[in-house]
Amino acid sequence: MQSPRPDAPVILIADRDQTVRELQRFFLDRAGYAVEFADDGEAALERARAAPPALVVTEILIPKIDGLALCRRLREDPATAGVPVIVFSILSAAPRAAEAGASAFLRKPLVESVFVAAVNDLVAAQPTEAMEEQCRSR
Amino acid sequence: MPLSIIVPDRRAETREADDDTDRMSAGNPEADYILGGGFPADSINIVMGHPGSGKTIFAEQLIFHNAGPDRPILYFTTLSEPLAKVVRYLQGFAFFDEDKLGTQVIYEDVGPQLAREGAGALIPLLREAIRTLSPKVIVIDSFKAVHDLAPSAAERRKMVYEMTALLTAYGTTAFLLGEYTEDDILLYPEFAVADGIVELSRRRLGNRDERYFRVYKLRGSRYLEGAHAFRITGSGLDIYPRLVSPQMPEGYEPASERISTGVQGLDEMLHGGLWRGTTTLLAGPSGAGKTTIGLQFALEGARRGEPSLYMNFQENPTQLVRTIRALGVDLEQAQAQGLDLVYASPVELQIDSIIVDMFRRIQQRGVRRLVIDALGDLASAATDPQRLHDYLYALVQHFAVSTITSVLNFETTGNTIAGSGMQNAMSYLSDNVLLLTLDGQDETRRRLRVLKTRGSAHDTRVREVEISAAGLCILE
Numbered sequence: 001m002q003s004p005r006p007d008a009p010v011i012l013i014a015d016r017d018q019t020v021r022e023l024q025r026f027f028l029d030r031a032g033y034a035v036e037f038a039d040d041g042e043a044a045l046e047r048a049r050a051a052p053p054a055l056v057v058t059e060i061l062i063p064k065i066d067g068l069a070l071c072r073r074l075r076e077d078p079a080t081a082g083v084p085v086i087v088f089s090i091l092s093a094a095p096r097a098a099e100a101g102a103s104a105f106l107r108k109p110l111v112e113s114v115f116v117a118a119v120n121d122l123v124a125a126q127p128t129e130a131m132e133e134q135c136r137s138r
Numbered sequence: 139m140p141l142s143i144i145v146p147d148r149r150a151e152t153r154e155a156d157d158d159t160d161r162m163s164a165g166n167p168e169a170d171y172i173l174g175g176g177f178p179a180d181s182i183n184i185v186m187g188h189p190g191s192g193k194t195i196f197a198e199q200l201i202f203h204n205a206g207p208d209r210p211i212l213y214f215t216t217l218s219e220p221l222a223k224v225v226r227y228l229q230g231f232a233f234f235d236e237d238k239l240g241t242q243v244i245y246e247d248v249g250p251q252l253a254r255e256g257a258g259a260l261i262p263l264l265r266e267a268i269r270t271l272s273p274k275v276i277v278i279d280s281f282k283a284v285h286d287l288a289p290s291a292a293e294r295r296k297m298v299y300e301m302t303a304l305l306t307a308y309g310t311t312a313f314l315l316g317e318y319t320e321d322d323i324l325l326y327p328e329f330a331v332a333d334g335i336v337e338l339s340r341r342r343l344g345n346r347d348e349r350y351f352r353v354y355k356l357r358g359s360r361y362l363e364g365a366h367a368f369r370i371t372g373s374g375l376d377i378y379p380r381l382v383s384p385q386m387p388e389g390y391e392p393a394s395e396r397i398s399t400g401v402q403g404l405d406e407m408l409h410g411g412l413w414r415g416t417t418t419l420l421a422g423p424s425g426a427g428k429t430t431i432g433l434q435f436a437l438e439g440a441r442r443g444e445p446s447l448y449m450n451f452q453e454n455p456t457q458l459v460r461t462i463r464a465l466g467v468d469l470e471q472a473q474a475q476g477l478d479l480v481y482a483s484p485v486e487l488q489i490d491s492i493i494v495d496m497f498r499r500i501q502q503r504g505v506r507r508l509v510i511d512a513l514g515d516l517a518s519a520a521t522d523p524q525r526l527h528d529y530l531y532a533l534v535q536h537f538a539v540s541t542i543t544s545v546l547n548f549e550t551t552g553n554t555i556a557g558s559g560m561q562n563a564m565s566y567l568s569d570n571v572l573l574l575t576l577d578g579q580d581e582t583r584r585r586l587r588v589l590k591t592r593g594s595a596h597d598t599r600v601r602e603v604e605i606s607a608a609g610l611c612i613l614e
Contacts, residue, residue: 019307026269109180111309112272113209 008034009054009123014044014062014070015088020110024057027112028119041065045073048080054123060089060097068093068100075101084122088115159358162275162311164196165203165233168377172353172362173334180309181333181357182302184281186318191338192349192370193315194224195231197277199374200313202233204275205242212273213245214263217287218280218317221247232373244271249283257288261300268308275311281328282316298327323354333357339365348488351377367490378490381497381532397507397543400438401431403612407588407597412570414506415541416592417534419513419564421548421555422574426584427603428547429453429461430610431574432509435545437467439507440477446507447478447499449492451515455481465609478503489516489529497536505542512547513564527563534567553578555589565590574603586612 011033013024025035036053038044040063048056056074060067067087074080087097090108097105104118161176170176177183185193201211215221225245228234239245248263260278267273278284288294305312314328320337323329335354340347350365368377396411405411412418420428429452439446450458458479462469473479478499482492499505510516517526537544548564553575555565565571569592577583584603588596602613 017303017307019303023268023307109307109309114309 005032005034008032010034010036010051011119011123012036012038012044012047012053012056014038014041014056014058014067016040016059016062020059020108023110023112024115027110027116031116031120033119033123039063041067041070044070048074048083049077052080052083054083054126055119056083056085057088057119058085060087060091060093068096068102071097071100071102082126084126086118086122163200163203165199165201166196166375166377168366168379169196169351169375172351172366172377172379173336173356174359174361177311177334178356178358179311182305182312182314182331183334183336184318184328184332185313185315185336185338186322187338188319188340189317191340192368192375193338194219194279195370196336196338196375197279197313197315198228198231199233201243201275201277202235202238205235205238207242209272209274210241211243211275211277212267212271213243213277213279214267215245215247215249215279216252216281217249217283218315221245221249224279230372244273252284252287257284257293257297260284260297261304264301264304268304268310273310275313276305277313277315279315280317281314282318285316285326285328295327298331302331338368351375367488369488369491376491378488378494380490381493381529381536398438398442399431400434400441401610401612402608403601403614404431404586407586407601407612408570408591409595409597412543413593414543415538416569417537417544417546417567418570418572419548419568420545420572420574421550423550423552423576426574426576427586427605427610428549428574429511430465430605431572432511432545432547433462433465434609436477436507436509437462437465437472440472440475443476444506445476445478445503446509447480447496447503447505448509448511449496450479450481450511451483452511453481454483455479464607466607476503478505489526492516493529493533500540500542508537508542508544510544510546512549514549530564531567569593575600584610 011028013021013035015021015024015037016039021037028035036047038047042064044056044058045065058067058070065073067089071085071087074083074085084103085101086104086106087093087100087102088106088108092107094105103122106115106118160179162179163170163176164173185196187193201213205211215224248260251263252259264276267276285294288297314332318326323335329335332355334356337352337354339350339352341350349368349370351368352365353361353363362379362382364380366377366380368375395414397414398405398411399408420431422428432448436446436448453461458481459469462472480499500508546564546568555571555573556562571589573587573589575585575587577585584605585600586603587600588598603610604613
């Protein structure tokens with residue numbers, strides 16, 4: 001597997017399922033993203049605050065802070081309020097995800113085309129640092 | 139209408155009553171009906187059965203139906219049958235589509251690798267397939283063969299666990315085919331993780347085989363329980379869903395209209411004819427006139443513009459046509475008016491196929507009158523007396539709800555109806571019972587007696603009857 005480009009957008013994934021993680025990493029790598037994982041909601045929140053990723057993907061059923069609470073906490077913090085969040089869960093919880101401020105809800109299992117398209121759309125909708133730099137220099 | 143309960147193309151109806159689970163069609167409307175709309179999408183299913191039971195054909199019918207340009211379907215052959223053999227026989231079926239082969243349906247022989255590296259090699263093979271092909275369906279034929287490669291129960295369990303994790307994480311519907319028996323369900327770990335289990339079985343009956351399709355388990359879904367007969371044809375599996383009793387609709391009321399039997403004098407004995415929607419058991423020994431009365435009843439229906447179905451297992455088509463013409467009837471005209479004559483050879487009878495064929499005709503033609511000649515032939519087509527009883531009970535209920543007036547001929551061994559369990563059961567189930575008898579001394583003298591009419595008075599006398607060119611009539 002080739003290592004991602006140094007400037008590849010970072011996708012932060014909060015999920016405990018090793019098989020799901022493995023597939024997500026493979027498909028996102030192939031789509032040109034860098035992938036980082038967090039084992040629980042607290043770790044994900046810390047990581048996102050330290051360096052906001054291009055996108056967060058979270059399962060609802062994760063320890064310490066669940067995925068919906070994680071989503072709310074990200075929205076409340078000005079440093080992470082603009083980070084798009086995909087709630088990607090085994091639970092059928094689209095309305096609850098929307099209420100928590102998620103940008104999108106996808107139900108498991110993972111289908112590459114659907115998952116990668118959602119990530120691409122949300123990342124593309126965000127101004128990247130490079131684009132911001134370009135705007136500033138004009 | 140309740141009749142739709144056993145006729146194909148009822149997916150919308152069953153879906154409506156089910157949950158919001160997405161479904162994958164089995165590529166077979168009858169199987170979908172039994173499965174409550176199809177297999178749940180993104181599930182793991184086992185298709186079990188002895189060699190030659192039809193598992194591979196069932197799976198191939200499913201994959202060619204679901205194959206499309208979006209995501210391919212992957213068919214792993216393992217150590218059961220070589221790929222060349224599977225594909226060679228596949229080409230003889232109507233559902234085979236050469237254009238889909240290699241692009242939308244991808245066959246891969248993983249047998250050699252599994253033989254070399256053991257059962258554990260399946261997991262990386264599946265992982266690689268998911269990464270490279272994104273298959274929407276994965277078939278493993280045979281999974282039992284992979285299972286058998288594992289050196290210990292612990293290894294087997296580990297392999298099944300890893301496979302389940304992978305197939306559950308990724309959005310794909312898996313079918314594990316295997317030569318399992320019912321006892322294996324309690325023993326093997328793959329059955330614990332399966333969302334759906336269907337069995338294809340074969341039972342020898344004299345010089346013919348009976349095949350059955352059965353659902354053992356279908357998570358999150360209702361399904362039609364029991365054994366459903368099927369045949370393998372050039373189109374794949376032709377399944378006959380077991381007839382079940384209809385739900386009586388709320389406000390169901392028996393029809394309040396009398397209809398003519400077409401037999402001179404009989405309507406008067408019945409105080410105005412038969413109630414529409416009732417079932418009449420017409421019993422009597424051979425030669426007493428049952429077929430003639432049955433034909434007159436059906437022809438009377440056609441004459442009045444009521445589609446009438448005559449299911450005949452007794453006389454071959456030539457004999458029956460001769461009998462009809464002897465009654466002075468213009469057969470072509472009667473058929474144009476709505477008479478449908480169906481003949482099935484008693485030798486080839488299988489009760490499930492007869493019943494399904496009958497209901498298809500009833501629905502297609504809007505049948506109002508039906509004659510079955512004779513019930514005894516249905517009995518010989520049923521291998522299980524309980525199954526026959528259930529069928530007859532369900533039939534009578536369907537007819538009542540749909541207000542189809544039926545006459546069921548039954549041949550007795552003498553001039554009495556008492557005797558076998560079936561006769562007693564049918565007397566009980568039927569609304570009306572008529573008994574024809576032959577004189578012991580002079581067999582040209584026939585008599586008819588009305589033994590029972592539900593919801594009506596009747597002439598209780600034994601009446602002499604005569605068969606002439608005009609048919610059977612009650613003598614004064």
